[in-house]
Amino acid sequence: MKSNERARRSRLSNTLHAALLLIAAVVIAWKQSGLTASFAKLRVNADDYLLPDPNATLVVSLGYRSALADFIFGHVLVAYGLHFSEKRLFEHVGEYLDAINLLDPKFRDPYRFADTLLTIQPKSPPQAFYRKARAIQERGLKELPYDQELWSTAGQFMAYLAAPWLKDPAESAEYRRVGAQYLMHACDLIGSNQNIPYHCITAANLLTKQGDRAAARRSLERLLIMSDDPEIHDLALRKLSGIADQEDIARAKRREQRYLVTAIREGMAFLSPFERDVIGPGTDTTACAGREAESSESCASSWRRLDEHLAETEDATP
Numbered sequence: 001m002k003s004n005e006r007a008r009r010s011r012l013s014n015t016l017h018a019a020l021l022l023i024a025a026v027v028i029a030w031k032q033s034g035l036t037a038s039f040a041k042l043r044v045n046a047d048d049y050l051l052p053d054p055n056a057t058l059v060v061s062l063g064y065r066s067a068l069a070d071f072i073f074g075h076v077l078v079a080y081g082l083h084f085s086e087k088r089l090f091e092h093v094g095e096y097l098d099a100i101n102l103l104d105p106k107f108r109d110p111y112r113f114a115d116t117l118l119t120i121q122p123k124s125p126p127q128a129f130y131r132k133a134r135a136i137q138e139r140g141l142k143e144l145p146y147d148q149e150l151w152s153t154a155g156q157f158m159a160y161l162a163a164p165w166l167k168d169p170a171e172s173a174e175y176r177r178v179g180a181q182y183l184m185h186a187c188d189l190i191g192s193n194q195n196i197p198y199h200c201i202t203a204a205n206l207l208t209k210q211g212d213r214a215a216a217r218r219s220l221e222r223l224l225i226m227s228d229d230p231e232i233h234d235l236a237l238r239k240l241s242g243i244a245d246q247e248d249i250a251r252a253k254r255r256e257q258r259y260l261v262t263a264i265r266e267g268m269a270f271l272s273p274f275e276r277d278v279i280g281p282g283t284d285t286t287a288c289a290g291r292e293a294e295s296s297e298s299c300a301s302s303w304r305r306l307d308e309h310l311a312e313t314e315d316a317t318p
Contacts, residue, residue, distance in 0.1 A: 049092040054102050061103060069104035072096055080117055087122040094118055094132040101139055111140025111150055115157040119165075130162040134175075141182075148189040152199055155182030159206055173210070180206035184219045197223060197232045204239055 051057050051072070061068040076096045083090040097117070100110045114136040118129045137154040144150055159179025166172040183203035186196055200223045207216035220240045223232065 047088075047091045049095055051096070051099055054099055057099050057103065065103040066107070069100045069107050069110075072100050072103070073107070073110055076100075076117065084122050089121055089123045089125065090117070094129065094136070097136055101136065105139075105143045108140070108144060108147070108150070111137055111144070112153060114140075115153070115161065119161065127166060130165060134158060134162065146189060148186050148196065151182050151186035151189060152196060155179045155184075155186060155199070155203070158182065159203075176206055177210050177212070180210065181215075184215070187219065187223060198235075201232075201235050201239060204236075 052060065057068075058065070073096075076093060080090055080093065097110050097114055100107060115133040118133040118136075119125050121129075134154075134157070137150070137157065140147075140150050141154060156179070158175045159182075163172045163175040163179065166175060180203045183199045184207075187200040187203070200219055204216040204219050207213070207219070217240065220236045223236045
């Protein structure tokens with residue numbers, strides 16, 4: 001009898017609990033519908049910068065600077081995506097990148113993606129963002145001076161992306177000029193990017209428009225020597241014919257021929273220009289000792305120095 005009474009009370013208790021849960025769920029759903037509608041109307045209108053000043057950030061890292069730089073850069077990438085989804089300007093991205101550069105000056109990716117993070121945003125960024133991107137890129141060029149891709153990226157950003165958005169014509173022209181110089185410098189560095197020679201042609205076009213025909217000519221002449229791609233040769237010669245006279249073109253071809261003869265003499269004719277550039281011309285160490293030997297063509301320590309000797313010789317040729 002007692003067991004039946006306990007069972008009946010248990011069923012009654014369970015039924016009561018279920019009823020209470022059902023009532024609570026209905027009340028929550030009813031209240032939540034109003035809260036959801038109110039929350040949907042909320043919009044974030046401004047960002048907060050979550051890091052202390054740069055010097056304090058160094059202290060907060062507790063010596064784990066590279067690790068903290070990686071963590072902050074990960075946050076920047078996620079926040080960049082969220083801002084895009086919410087169609088908001090990422091206001092403090094430049095400050096985050098400054099902190100990352102301070103923590104780990106050799107961290108390459110922040111320099112490489114600075115122009116994208118700052119200027120490719122869901123809303124038109126202010127002109128200060130273009131200047132900030134340039135400052136960060138140039139900081140990277142000082143820290144990683146032999147990185148061909150960074151020089152090429154900075155040159156393309158300044159010449160093509162930033163210059164058209166700057167309202168001051170003088171500043172815009174300066175960005176194009178410096179961008180062309182950076183692209184030219186990328187051509188002089190060792191790298192495996194097969195598109196770089198085409199950027200060299202474009203840099204020559206930019207320099208020609210800026211009125212610096214001499215720099216454009218030097219760039220094209222060097223490109224003729226350093227590239228063995230027939231298509232690149234054809235483009236460079238056609239461009240050179242538009243900014244130089246026939247004698248300059250003839251000199252460039254003689255320099256190219258002498259360069260190839262030197263490569264053959266050194267047993268490097270079967271190598272690509274990239275591989276020859278890495279190895280450099282052979283020199284007789286004993287014969288090239290002393291300062292006087294520095295001006296000798298046969299003692300050039302690099303293909304670039306050899307090219308300078310060839311240019312000096314050709315320019316001196318009547």
